[in-house]
Amino acid sequence: MGRPWITGAGAVSALGRTSEEFYRRLLAGESAVRPFSAEERQGLQATHVARYDSFTPAPEIPAMKARRFDRGSQFAILACSQAIAEAGFPVAQAPEAVGIALGTGSAGAGALTEFLRVLILESPEAAPPFHFPNTVANAPASQVSIELKLYGPNVTITQKDPSGLNALLFASLALSSGRASAMLAGAVDEWNAVYARGFDRVGALRGEKRRSGIVQGEGGFAVLLEKEDLAKARGARPLARLAGIGTAGVPGEPYRFAPDPAAIERAIRGALTSAGAEPSGVSLWFPSRNGVVEMDQAEEAVVARIFGSPLPREIPVKDAIGEMAAAGGGQIVAACRAIADPDGPFPQGAEPRRALVNSFGAGGNFFAAVFESAA
Numbered sequence: 001m002g003r004p005w006i007t008g009a010g011a012v013s014a015l016g017r018t019s020e021e022f023y024r025r026l027l028a029g030e031s032a033v034r035p036f037s038a039e040e041r042q043g044l045q046a047t048h049v050a051r052y053d054s055f056t057p058a059p060e061i062p063a064m065k066a067r068r069f070d071r072g073s074q075f076a077i078l079a080c081s082q083a084i085a086e087a088g089f090p091v092a093q094a095p096e097a098v099g100i101a102l103g104t105g106s107a108g109a110g111a112l113t114e115f116l117r118v119l120i121l122e123s124p125e126a127a128p129p130f131h132f133p134n135t136v137a138n139a140p141a142s143q144v145s146i147e148l149k150l151y152g153p154n155v156t157i158t159q160k161d162p163s164g165l166n167a168l169l170f171a172s173l174a175l176s177s178g179r180a181s182a183m184l185a186g187a188v189d190e191w192n193a194v195y196a197r198g199f200d201r202v203g204a205l206r207g208e209k210r211r212s213g214i215v216q217g218e219g220g221f222a223v224l225l226e227k228e229d230l231a232k233a234r235g236a237r238p239l240a241r242l243a244g245i246g247t248a249g250v251p252g253e254p255y256r257f258a259p260d261p262a263a264i265e266r267a268i269r270g271a272l273t274s275a276g277a278e279p280s281g282v283s284l285w286f287p288s289r290n291g292v293v294e295m296d297q298a299e300e301a302v303v304a305r306i307f308g309s310p311l312p313r314e315i316p317v318k319d320a321i322g323e324m325a326a327a328g329g330g331q332i333v334a335a336c337r338a339i340a341d342p343d344g345p346f347p348q349g350a351e352p353r354r355a356l357v358n359s360f361g362a363g364g365n366f367f368a369a370v371f372e373s374a375a
Contacts, residue, residue, distance in 0.1 A: 002228030004175050005238040005374055008089065009333045010082030010186075012075045013219030014052040015321055018082060022221075022330070023337035027345065031320045033215055044196060046205035050217035050322035051191045068130065069143055071190040072107040075220030075326075076140035077147050080184050083224045084148065087236060089182060091148060097181040099152030101170040102141040102188055102222075103163025105325035107156075109192035111135045140188045140220070152180040161290070161361030163187050164221070164328025165369055169245050171225050181230055186222030187329035202255045204362070212293040217322025221329030223336055228374075240339040241374035243277065243354065245367070246270025252364030259294040260364070264302045267366040268358065275370035277354055282370065283347055284338060284355040285312040286331045290323040295360060303358075312356065313345055328359040328367075335371045 009019040014032030016022030032050045040049065057066040057074040060081065066074060080100065084091060091098050111134035119127040133139065138156035145154050153174050157166045164187030171185035196216060199205050206213035225242065248266035252258040272279065285303065289296045303311060315338070317331045335355040338344045346353045353373040360366045 004172055004225040004242045005228050005231045005236065006223045006240045006242060006336045007226050007231055007236045007238055008083040008085065008087030008224040009239060009336050010079035010222045011219070011330065011333050012078045013221070013321055013330065014050055014217070019333050019337055023334055026315065026317065026320055026334055032217065033320070033322060040193070042193070044200045044205070044207065045209040046196070046200050046207035048215045049191065050215060052218055070108060070111040070134035070139060072104065072188045072220070073134060073140045073143040075190070076102060076144050076188040076222070079186060079188070079220040079222040080144045080148060083184060083222045087224045087226070089224060089226070091150065094181065095149050096151040098150045098183070099154060099174055099180040100141050100144055100150055100184040101153070101155045101157065101167040101174070102186055103157045103159065103167040103325045103328065104137050104140065104188050105158065105160040105163060106189045106192060106195055107137045107140050108135050109195050110190055111139070113192060113194045144184070150184070153183070159361060159365055160325055160363065161323060162328055162359040162365050162367045163325035164332060165245070165357065165359045165367035168242070168332060168369060169247070169367070172242055172245065175225060175227050182224060182226045184222050184224055186220070186332065187326040188220040189218050189324040189326040191216055191218040204255055206291050212291065214290050214292065214323035217324050217327060219321060219326050219330065221326055221333045223332055238374040240336040240371045243370040243372045244271045244274025245369045246272070246274060248366040250364040252362070254363050257292045257295045257360070257362050258364040259298040261298050261302050263364070263366045264299055264360065265306065267368040268302065268306055268356065271356065271368035271370045275354070275372065277370055279307045282307070282354045282356050283312050283350045284335070284345055285314050286335055286355065286357040287314060287316055288358040288360040289316055290318045299358060299360065315345065331357045331359065332369070339371055339373050
């Protein structure tokens with residue numbers, strides 16, 4: 001079958017409404033991280049956020065239809081539609097062979113908190129029924145499959161920070177096992193004030209009292225993976241190839257990171273081995289770095305030990321869009337766009353172009369993936 005081709009990408013975030021805009025602004029060093037407004041902050045010790053302030057689902061989703069979808073589902077529908085459109089994939093020819101795997105940490109948060117607010121403060125009869133279908137984490141993947149008429153595997157992974165790469169792993173397994181011929185993979189999150197207070201209280205957010213912690217963001221990112229032989233047969237042009245994925249885990253508390261160098265190294269070396277690549281063959285690196293100081297230091301030390309000097313060029317996605325499950329989707333999209341960019345960040349003559357993506361999560365979950373150019 002060969003390794004999956006990535007033939008399309010989509011992005012909806014504060015740093016860009018398409019994958020091309022997102023990648024271009026990321027490469028230019030722009031950032032969507034900004035200080036909280038007084039209204040947003042409301043007693044948080046956290047000081048910054050990366051919200052998509054100007055987002056509207058129009059014109060792609062008409063206003064009347066958009067009312068049926070929560071914010072996360074709107075992000076996901078747009079990003080997945082972009083990925084399929086760029087790939088030129090004929091979904092209607094075999095919709096049962098096309099599936100979706102989305103990671104998330106907060107999808108459904110807005111609909112859920114509003115539904116419960118009305119339910120508790122007013123009455124069960126007053127609770128808005130149109131919110132109820134969107135109160136669950138799998139709402140975005142489900143709404144995408146309904147809107148785009150995808151009848152293949154439909155999976156949502158709620159593993160916080162590394163959910164995007166976990167979704168990528170599931171998508172690749174669905175292709176290799178024959179469960180699907182093409183899979184959308186990515187991640188989606190929406191910022192929510194109630195969830196922000198919760199993250200702040202468990203010590204997860206960086207701010208006035210804590211120099212170590214994440215800045216929350218939001219957005220939706222997706223890529224379309226296809227079986228290589230089928231993609232070639234229909235004349236598709238790949239952005240990149242998924243060459244390998246590595247995973248590792250250590251016991252840990254759900255909201256605390258485990259700065260375990262051995263686990264980080266197992267994940268990275270596992271991805272390199274799966275890709276059949278030596279460290280010297282990787283020239284671009286998307287770090288997991290997200291502001292959790294001990295984790296960031298551990299990752300930097302392990303990467304230095306594996307790759308030596310000079311290190312691969314670094315593109316820190318989370319510095320620009322914050323941390324969330326969707327940030328891993330942003331890393332995947334950025335890596336694929338970089339590999340396909342003839343004037344991009346790779347050294348002259350680097351062939352095949354290879355990029356490493358790291359995504360490590362609270363609770364002791366470690367993922368790494370290697371992408372490469374596809375001839």
